[in-house]
Amino acid sequence: MNASQMATFARTVSACLSRGHRARFSTATLAYRNAPLDIHPEIQEALATNKPVVALETTLVTHGFPYPTNYDLASDLEEIVRSTGSVPATIGIIGGRVKIGLEKSELERLADRARNPSVVKVSRRDIAPTIGARMDGGTTCSATLIFAALAGIKVFATGGLGGVHRGGQDSMDISADLSELTRCPVGLVSSGVKSILDIGRTLEYLETLGVPVVTYGKSREFPAFFSRSSGFQVPWNVDNPAAAAKLLHTQWQLGMDNGILIAAPIPEEHEKIGSSIQKAVDQAVRESEENGMSKRGKEVTPWLLSRIVELTGGDSLISNVALLKNTALIGGEIAVQYQKLLSEPTTPASSPDNKSAEQPSKRHDDPFVPAQLAVVGSSAIDITAQANKGSDPNLATHSTVPGSVEMSLGGVARNIAEASHRVIRNSNSTLLLSPIGDDAFGRLLEDETRSMGMRSDGLVKTNLKTSVCNMFVDAEGHLLTGVADMGITEAFDETTVLEHLRKHKPAIVAFDGNLSSVSIESVVQFCYSEGINIDITVFSEPTSITKSTAILPSIQERITGMDPTVSPITFASPNLLELAQIYRVAREELYDLMAHPMWWKIVDSMALGQQYRTDLERLARKAVSTVDPSKGDLSFLVEKGIASMAVNLLPFIQHLVIKCGNLGVIVAMRKHDDDLSKGSAWEQGHVRSDRRIVAQGKWGHFVVLQHFPPLPVDNIANVTGAGDSFVGSFLAHLLRQPGSMDDPKLLESIIDTAQRAAVLTLGSQRAVSPALSDL
DSSP: HHHHHHHHHHHHHHHHHTTTTTTTTHHHHHHTTTTSEEOOOHHHHHHHTTTTEEOOSSSSSHHHHHHHHHHHHHHHHHHHHHHHOOOOEEEEEEEEEESSOHHHHEEEEETTTTTTOEEEEEOGHHHHHHHHHTOEEEEEEHHHHHHHHHHHHOEEEOOOOBBTTTHHHHHBOOOOHHTTTTTTOEEEEEEOOTBBBBBHHHHHHHHTTTTTTTHHHHHBBBTTTSSSSSSSSOEEEEOHHHHHHHHHHHHTTEEEOOOOEEOOOOOOGGOOTTTHHHHHHHHHHHHHHHHHHGGGGGHHHHHHHHHHHHHHTTTTHHHHHHHHHHHHHHHHHHHHHHHHHHHOOOTTTTTTTOOEEEEEEOOOOOOEEEEEEEEEEEEEEEEEEEEEETTTTTGGTOOOOOEEEEEEEEEEEEHHHHHHHHHHHOOTTEEEEEEEEESSHHHHHHHHHHHOOOOOTTEEESSOOEEEEEEEOOOTSSSSEEEOOOOHHHHOHHHHHHHHHHHOOOEEEEEEETTOOHHHHHHHHHHHHTTTOOOEEEEEEHHHHTGGGHHHHHHHHHTTOOOTTTTTTEEOOOBBHHHHHHHHHHHHHHGGGGGSSSHHHHHHOOOOHHHHHHHHHHHHHHHHBBBOOOGGGGGGHTTTTHHHHHHHHHHTTTEHHHHHGGGOOEEEEEEEOOGGGGOOOHHHHHHHHHEEEEEEOSTTTEEEEEEOOOOOOOSSSOOOOOOHHHHHHHHHHHOOOOOOOGHHHHHHHHHHHHHHHHHHHSSSSSOOGGGGOOO
């Protein structure tokens, strides 16, 4: 990892923590941002299905106990947590990657210091350097708190908390564990603070930081690690797991982002030798001051604990194991009870009678601002598997191949909305209207939408699963195959969609083909009926070959009695294959749209005669690219019937913006202008452009067909979001300049910017390149 990547990771951790309890699934966020963090499948499944999880640290493995006691103890703690019904998540750093949940081999690697002497002790300050150097590290209490919070793990069980060192009022030697509790919404179960520290000043410091401190049991006396008594009282205690869980739940239900310290005293049977151990503690502290060890930072605690083991003949080691097992048991029980509280149904206090299954996800303190662009359709999590370069493509269909797996936000409507949002640079202009599940992926979509500055009041929670699209791409980034679980979008209730559209009355309504035909028809009908009073542009993104024809029922419904100068669909943005599919199905008996009298009337008004055919043949001889002759010419316009199909669809779709991949972009549109013959912009433009056909028809109708050459592409990392970025940029500029389609210069500008947006995303691992914000 280079310096830039280290800085990015550090900023990501800081940003996630700044969102406190709202960043419940930030491990997914980090994976999405390509952070060096791996979450064990068992932990991932537990978090996604709302099972109780308990975090465990690894400094006790790397610097707390000798081998193999350390390995056996860590394994025992995991089993104790499992015995309560919770899932253990032992956290460490392996080879410069954060591991939330360790394999046995990884735990062994950290434990065996003889074979792995370079393993380091990792606090907050050490995270980025350890990862940057690709080293192994045992996470301290503070580092474990950080990663537990990022993962959405709400309970962490450990032995002793760090604190204010003796003489800390002069040395300012204060453990990072204390300040971390102000940042991480995690319940920390420990046996108090280590007895080598200044317990009184530690409690005072925690009070100053506003960290709740409660004891676990009948007494409110704060435990002193090896002893149940410290002589210091705290104001609160809980005596069972359910009460502790309720305390945690209440804290975060109120939006308080800090953690809570739950101090569980060592079991009584192990306290008998506590006084003798305390004498050893005092002696070890004196020795550290005399030999200068007390001034050696993070080396102090391991040295003191080791010396105490020597002075007590191993008795302190036995007590240490006992208190660790005790906190693991209590932590597991609290996590189970906490998860039960989360599973209880709740009714918002502000609307006790609200029984709707779909609720918009929004911040209710935000004043309502109507959106100018509404994008309706799918939001999804994209999981992309890409083979390494040099992998045998034949093996990929029958076996596994080496490669990489990345997770990012996706969904056609979501991608378009993000692209538009980035280009417009106005957080309120674009409304993403999309269903999400009340699950881990849905919460990730919600959190990330907000973190990008986009409005989230159009994300509607339903009782279905959030959409997930799993794609497989080759080494060059080209899509091989994929599986899309998008049922939630097809089931999106059109009533909910219309409620939002009526509320916002946007100037442009765009939708993707993942919606059901019924929902699409409702959207088109809304725009048609509202368009009587306000001008609403209807934009259809076909999405895929199979879904591209979902707009045909709404066209069939609108074509009878429509104004021949206005098509049912204002814009559509198919690729070449989707265009051919729409054309083919529109002609089939089910719809037979091209036998409708209105179609004949409009085609007749176009009056495309010999001059048009001559101009088309001329255009077909042009090179696709002005700089790359290998791309061939535009003969496909004639030979594959692309121009003919586009023109024949114009009665139904007023503007076709056809994405042709590395062949560029074709725009076909029909316009109505009584003054065309008197020198309109298009008539003047016809003289200047050798890639544009302007064909004048009857009664003020005319057709424009224009090719825009492709832009050079230096790098292709991912092709899945390029088309969506193109559309989002196009919509953003259409919103800024509503007359773009009436001016050749403006159209060239809008297409150029949209192509540049697509190129930026082609070079990005994300579905929409963040660089669109700079366009």
